[in-house]
Amino acid sequence: MTRPALMTRHPFDEAMALAPLAASTEERGPEAPGHFQGAPHPAYANMVGPFGGVTAAQALAAVLRHPARLGEPVALTVNYAAALIDAPFRIEARPVRTNRSTQHWTVTLMQTDAQGVDGVMLTATCVTAVRRPTWSAVDAPRPDAPAPGQVARPPIPKRVRWIERYDMRPLTGPMPMQWDGSEADSLTRLWVRDEPPRPLDFPSLTALADVFFPRVWRRRARMTPAGTVSMSVYFHAGADELAATGEGYLLGQARAQSFFNGFFDQSAELWNEAGHLLATTHQVVYFKE
Amino acid sequence: MTRPALMTRHPFDEAMALAPLAASTEERGPEAPGHFQGAPHPAYANMVGPFGGVTAAQALAAVLRHPARLGEPVALTVNYAAALIDAPFRIEARPVRTNRSTQHWTVTLMQTDAQGVDGVMLTATCVTAVRRPTWSAVDAPRPDAPAPGQVARPPIPKRVRWIERYDMRPLTGPMPMQWDGSEADSLTRLWVRDEPPRPLDFPSLTALADVFFPRVWRRRARMTPAGTVSMSVYFHAGADELAATGEGYLLGQARAQSFFNGFFDQSAELWNEAGHLLATTHQVVYFKE
Numbered sequence: 158m159t160r161p162a163l164m165t166r167h168p169f170d171e172a173m174a175l176a177p178l179a180a181s182t183e184e185r186g187p188e189a190p191g192h193f194q195g196a197p198h199p200a201y202a203n204m205v206g207p208f209g210g211v212t213a214a215q216a217l218a219a220v221l222r223h224p225a226r227l228g229e230p231v232a233l234t235v236n237y238a239a240a241l242i243d244a245p246f247r248i249e250a251r252p253v254r255t256n257r258s259t260q261h262w263t264v265t266l267m268q269t270d271a272q273g274v275d276g277v278m279l280t281a282t283c284v285t286a287v288r289r290p291t292w293s294a295v296d297a298p299r300p301d302a303p304a305p306g307q308v309a310r311p312p313i314p315k316r317v318r319w320i321e322r323y324d325m326r327p328l329t330g331p332m333p334m335q336w337d338g339s340e341a342d343s344l345t346r347l348w349v350r351d352e353p354p355r356p357l358d359f360p361s362l363t364a365l366a367d368v369f370f371p372r373v374w375r376r377r378a379r380m381t382p383a384g385t386v387s388m389s390v391y392f393h394a395g396a397d398e399l400a401a402t403g404e405g406y407l408l409g410q411a412r413a414q415s416f417f418n419g420f421f422d423q424s425a426e427l428w429n430e431a432g433h434l435l436a437t438t439h440q441v442v443y444f445k446e
Numbered sequence: 447m448t449r450p451a452l453m454t455r456h457p458f459d460e461a462m463a464l465a466p467l468a469a470s471t472e473e474r475g476p477e478a479p480g481h482f483q484g485a486p487h488p489a490y491a492n493m494v495g496p497f498g499g500v501t502a503a504q505a506l507a508a509v510l511r512h513p514a515r516l517g518e519p520v521a522l523t524v525n526y527a528a529a530l531i532d533a534p535f536r537i538e539a540r541p542v543r544t545n546r547s548t549q550h551w552t553v554t555l556m557q558t559d560a561q562g563v564d565g566v567m568l569t570a571t572c573v574t575a576v577r578r579p580t581w582s583a584v585d586a587p588r589p590d591a592p593a594p595g596q597v598a599r600p601p602i603p604k605r606v607r608w609i610e611r612y613d614m615r616p617l618t619g620p621m622p623m624q625w626d627g628s629e630a631d632s633l634t635r636l637w638v639r640d641e642p643p644r645p646l647d648f649p650s651l652t653a654l655a656d657v658f659f660p661r662v663w664r665r666r667a668r669m670t671p672a673g674t675v676s677m678s679v680y681f682h683a684g685a686d687e688l689a690a691t692g693e694g695y696l697l698g699q700a701r702a703q704s705f706f707n708g709f710f711d712q713s714a715e716l717w718n719e720a721g722h723l724l725a726t727t728h729q730v731v732y733f734k735e
Binding site: 253261263284286290294297343386413418422424434 | 520521523525527528542543545548550554565569570571573578579580581582583584585586632665666675678680683684701702704708711713715723726728730732733735
């Protein structure tokens, strides 16, 4: 699909715009590789701070833009240490070990608070690798589902901005209609893609891994405060497979395995329309009660 | 169960022995919190370097012994950057953000090679938290299985030492008997506990999360080289639940979802005999062909 030449930039691309920085705020020297300034994007605002999927994508984008980067992402883990404020932040992506075909990264996102104190807001680790063709198989087949065009798109709740940036078409396990405490399973399935459509890349796939509302809301029909503390994304596709997916929908599926004393887990899968399992993802989420 | 008072120390406890270190090898000052010296333990030797589960447990042990540590582990991610040599290493565990009830950690494991060059061998992040009692539920029930005492313990292959440190009783999906390339599913279920028995704690649970042989061996009956590059462990139990588990067996289950161009994923669950889901764990594993 060809885009009009003068179309405005996609909000996701605006969010991924990172400006190179010197190695520390004291230094006035040349740019240091892997040091960037970014900011929460208003189009991806959440109830408190920005949508975590986009922050994870920004951490990955810092790795991908490092001039010494080897290969493509295989595994990314982000830990959400504190809620970002609506102000610029600094990301440092550092290659701590480069092997023949794999590379290990640490990423730190820092922000200065209203009192002028620097704080770590997010830590991340990433493994990138130069993949070679090998025997491959998808052992988690994509669930059967009607085509995205045949699934209604429900009205978008206007509580948070970032929801508007995704075209989500629920297949199973939508947000509860009544918050009446009735227990259900924690499974949600949906078709999803960027809104407006945008060709898939590793950062946008990372953000899509976090589009599922908190499983405890589904499980209990009870809207308790909840927030992800750690998320891992495993990539099972290379740039070619993402390019082949293009602006197509992904089928996403998420469910929990355990809720225990303030934290639950969530595991999810993202397939493209052709059935390739592009990513599996796991997270631990705080919940209040 | 009471232990004889003069029993020798358990090999796992020997492996977890970390000696406090000064903050850097140049410093001769007092001990720095979170800096430790450790070493691979010969009883947990793998084909190349030590069993990765024990190395992950050592990284967690460094966090747990930090005097500023808040609460109990909720999430741990370790990235295996290079194979450890059979020599001492240094671990630094650093609390990078302490909130009211959660704390975020980064961990680095460094080793000096034969040429005297320091290298990062492992990176990790950890979230610890003070849990409060909340509504809780196990949504992934423990599979039915005969009691551990009714399941035969197969002879232990003598190829690697660490296997001898676990009492593993396969229920489903054992190591292939014939490496004939015949495809199967990737599911393995087993009863497992430390050998000799040892009361469960967070480090030993971490090591147990990594006892499953590479899924590609099961899936293809083909013994290709394989090694974990990143592993996350989510803890769904507190110290009380681990104490209640004691020296009992865990039911472990592992399977893959995707094998793609040199890497596959593995997701696993560990329940105690009473059916509490103690941990869920996920990893990405390199495989050669």
